[in-house]
């Protein structure tokens with residue numbers, strides 16, 4: 421592992437002139453096709469790689485949220501809601517083209533605010549976001565109901581799929597642009613309008629995305645953005661009477677809270693929550709490839725990924741070999757500012773988040789587990805919220821470091837010997853988002869995939885993601901799926917029409 425010296429270059433030198441100007445401007449909310457002042461309070465945003473201030477964004481207040489929801493409601497009652505499907509398709513394609521054309525600029529915002537290596541944002545996040553819009557742009561002309569063969573004479577019965585209305589889309593800080601796309605593309609394809617509330621740590625790409633929606637020709641009010649904290653702006657949004665659907669990606673704790681709110685106000689809700697994902701390597705696998713994937717998925721974006729393969733389970737006979745190989749990959753990482761193209765691993769998202777991850781590491785001492793490598797703040801990285809890639813070997817299943825989602829560059833490595841015991845342990849956690857299996861035995865791969873409680877199982881690969889393939893967890897990892905037809909379905913109602921032919 422190498423550490424880049426603390427970024428001495430100014431943001432001006434690390435960013436394009438256009439991106440720097442947008443990033444350092446003070447921002448309000450984006451409503452009805454315009455950015456507006458959004459209340460009296462602001463939130464200072466920080467560069468997590470240096471701890472320095474970037475700019476301020478509005479803490480959108482109740483009045484601003486109401487204005488955004490009413491704007492979305494008008495667009496739903498008006499031009500967007502009555503637009504023919506083929507025209508919706510055209511506009512979504514145009515939106516995708518504009519995101520692609522501006523992807524280098526958009527990538528800089530997530531690299532800056534999120535601390536993500538800009539090359540990763542360009543090669544992973546942006547293509548995924550564009551793909552969401554292209555995939556769902558194909559749907560509006562293909563959404564169909566059914567003719568229902570009821571056992572009632574002289575009746576013609578059919579169903580129609582209809583949009584829900586105003587969608588509140590609430591996103592986390594780890595994939596700001598991508599998560600916005602994952603919500604906006606299907607919600608818009610189904611004919612809804614949206615008020616998007618990004619994380620207060622990462623507002624820039626969402627605000628710019630809303631500008632691009634307007635530029636693409638989406639009617640004013642179809643896509644609105646309210647910046648601000650969850651406690652204030654988010655709470656006002658989800659409790660607004662005109663919001664019909666809450667689409668949330670974030671932590672389990674907030675997901676539970678919003679689930680209760682949706683129950684109170686009888687709104688639709690879908691929840692994409694956390695994970696602590698078993699990543700399993702058998703002795704008969706391609707061990708070198710499996711270990712490379714294990715390290716990549718554990719440390720990609722400093723482990724701040726819901727489907728990070730953060731719980732490595734290794735057949736005992738190859739344990740030492742795998743630990744050594746993972747460590748070699750960790751050593752090759754270059755820690756530095758996200759906007760520095762040499763960096764392959766950035767900081768954690770905030771000081772308080774790094775403190776939380778370090779508190780988990782403190783629980784290792786005296787637990788019987790050992791820190792195989794890492795565990796400290798890298799020397800020479802400056803004031804940013806960096807942490808070394810870390811591996812903890814041999815923790816018990818009940819230890820907090822295994823049982824809870826840490827969301828940092830901390831990989832736990834545990835041996836196993838028996839497949840039944842492995843299944844029980846892998847399924848013993850509270851989450852069920854993803855799992856990975858490495859084996860060259862195809863029967864074992866299928867059998868184990870079916871026995872694991874996980875929304876997605878990857879075999880001899882990890883972290884593949886495509887707009888066509890449903891993604892979402894079971895158990896405490898959430899309710900509902902993103903992507904594919906399932907991702908569209910959750911933004912639609914079904915209406916049944918009975919007609920007498922007597």
Ligand code: NAD
Pocket residue numbers: 590591592593594595617618619620648649650651653654655658669670671672674675677678692693694695725726727825827853892893897898
């Ligand atoms: P978080 O739950 O703290 O915040 C998520 C969003 O909810 C933010 O925009 C926040 O401002 C908002 N929010 C917070 N309190 C709210 C309230 N009372 N009312 C309305 N909105 C509120 O999560 P985070 O720290 O931003 O993100 C990390 C979490 O997201 C991790 O648990 C990660 O696993 C999860 N995640 C899941 C997926 C997935 O697809 N399953 C993808 C990415 C991230």
